[in-house]
Amino acid sequence: MKAVRINEFGGLDVLQWAEVPEPKPRPGQVLIKVDSSGVNYADIMRRQGNYPGPDLPATLGLEAAGAVAELGEGVTGLTVGQRVMAMGPQGNAEYVAVNANYVFPYPETVDPVQAGGMPIVFLTAYHLLKTRGQLQPGDTVLIQAGASGVGTVAIQLAKAWGARVITTASSPEKLDLARSLGADETINYAAQDFEEEVRQLTDGDGVELVLECVGGPVLEKSVRCVASYGKLISFGNASGTAAALPSGDIFAANRTVIGFSMGRSPMGRLDHPAAMAELFPMLAQGQVRLVVDRVLPMSQAAQAHQHLSNRGSQGKVILTP
Ligand SMILES: NC(=O)c1ccc[n+]([C@@H]2O[C@H](COP(=O)([O-])OP(=O)(O)OC[C@H]3O[C@@H](n4cnc5c(N)ncnc54)[C@H](OP(=O)(O)O)[C@@H]3O)[C@@H](O)[C@H]2O)c1
Structure with missing residues (x-):
C-alpha cells in the first residue's frame, strides 16, 4: 500500500507518497481501508518536528474514515465492511490500524469523503x-x-x-x-x-x-x-x-x-462515544456540517500542507488515496 511518509522532519520536500507494508491490526485494533483522511494543523507541526508521534520514518495523519477491513483480537461490536470514522496516528494512507476505542460507525447520510475530516x-x-x-x-x-x-x-x-x-x-x-x-x-x-x-x-x-x-x-x-x-x-x-x-x-x-489537548488526554479521560452520540444526530439533521475547503489526492499532501501553512484554508482540507 502507499502512505504519506516522512523520513525526517522539515519543509514540504520531506513529504513522500511512498510504498510501505500494510499494517496488521494488533489486539484491540481495527484495520480500515481508507476512503479519506483529514489534514490538521497538528500535521504541519508534526512534519516540522514540533508535535509528538511515532518514531521516524512514519506516516502522517491523525484521523481517517473508510471500511472496516479486519478486526484485531478481542474487538467486538464492529463488522468487516462497515463504514467508520476514526482518530489515531498514520491515517494519511491506504490502510490504517487504529485503537477500537477511537472508531465510530457513522450515519449513512454522511459523505464517506467528508467523514475522514470529521473526528478531530x-x-x-x-x-x-x-x-x-x-x-x-x-x-x-x-x-x-x-x-x-x-x-x-x-x-x-x-x-x-x-x-x-x-x-x-x-x-x-x-x-x-x-x-x-x-x-x-x-x-x-x-x-x-x-x-x-x-x-x-x-x-x-x-x-x-x-x-x-x-x-x-x-x-x-x-x-x-x-x-x-x-x-x-x-x-x-x-x-x-x-x-x-x-x-x-x-x-x-x-x-x-x-x-486542552485531546491527543495528550489520558485514555478514557474524554468520553468520545458520548460526544459522537450527541453529534451524529445533529449532523444527520443538518444542524451542523463539515466545511470542506478542498479534497486532494494523498500524493499531493505537500499542496495541502502548504495551503494550511499559508493560512489559506477555510474549514477542512481532506486527502483521498
Ligand atoms: N488541543 C487540541 O486537542 C487541538 C485539536 C485540534 C486542533 N487544535 C489546534 O487548533 C488550531 C486550529 O486547528 P485546525 O486544524 O483547525 O487548523 P487550521 O484549519 O489550519 O487553522 C489554523 C488557523 O490558525 C490561524 N493562524 C493564526 N496564525 C497563524 C499562523 N502563523 N500560521 C498558520 N495559521 C495561523 C489561521 O486563521 P486566520 O488566518 O484567520 O488567523 C489559520 O487558518 C491549531 O492551533 C491546532 O493546533 C488543537
Whole structure:
C-alpha cells in the first residue's frame, strides 16, 4: 500500500507518497481501508518536528474514515465492511490500524469523503465547548480563528447550544464564512484591535468563554476578554509565538485559564462515544456540517500542507488515496 511518509522532519520536500507494508491490526485494533483522511494543523507541526508521534520514518495523519477491513483480537461490536470514522496516528494512507476505542460507525447520510475530516474537529469543538468549557445557553463565547477547521465546527455547535458567538479571522472572506455558519459578530483581528471590539460588544463585561488557539499576543489579549469568573481554554499555538501572561490579568479578575489537548488526554479521560452520540444526530439533521475547503489526492499532501501553512484554508482540507 502507499502512505504519506516522512523520513525526517522539515519543509514540504520531506513529504513522500511512498510504498510501505500494510499494517496488521494488533489486539484491540481495527484495520480500515481508507476512503479519506483529514489534514490538521497538528500535521504541519508534526512534519516540522514540533508535535509528538511515532518514531521516524512514519506516516502522517491523525484521523481517517473508510471500511472496516479486519478486526484485531478481542474487538467486538464492529463488522468487516462497515463504514467508520476514526482518530489515531498514520491515517494519511491506504490502510490504517487504529485503537477500537477511537472508531465510530457513522450515519449513512454522511459523505464517506467528508467523514475522514470529521473526528478531530468535531470532537475537539465538542470537548472545548461542553466538557471543558461547560458552555451554558445565553453565554457569549469568543472563538479565535473562526474559519479554521475547529473554528467552523465550534461556531455551529455554540450556536446550536444557545450561545452568542463572537469570532475572529484574518480576512473578509473568512469572516463571511463565519457569519454564514451563524456567528453573531465577527472581527478581523489582522486589521482591528479585537480586545477593544470585544469590550464594546459586551458593554465592558467580557465573555463567559474564549476558545484560543493562536497564542502569542492573541492569547495575551484574549485573557483580558474573559469576564469575571469566565474561562479561557488554550488549545493551540498556530502563530508559533510565545505569550507573556501577567498574573494580574488572571487572578485579579477572577478568570480561569484552562489547557486542552485531546491527543495528550489520558485514555478514557474524554468520553468520545458520548460526544459522537450527541453529534451524529445533529449532523444527520443538518444542524451542523463539515466545511470542506478542498479534497486532494494523498500524493499531493505537500499542496495541502502548504495551503494550511499559508493560512489559506477555510474549514477542512481532506486527502483521498
Ligand atoms: N488541543 C487540541 O486537542 C487541538 C485539536 C485540534 C486542533 N487544535 C489546534 O487548533 C488550531 C486550529 O486547528 P485546525 O486544524 O483547525 O487548523 P487550521 O484549519 O489550519 O487553522 C489554523 C488557523 O490558525 C490561524 N493562524 C493564526 N496564525 C497563524 C499562523 N502563523 N500560521 C498558520 N495559521 C495561523 C489561521 O486563521 P486566520 O488566518 O484567520 O488567523 C489559520 O487558518 C491549531 O492551533 C491546532 O493546533 C488543537
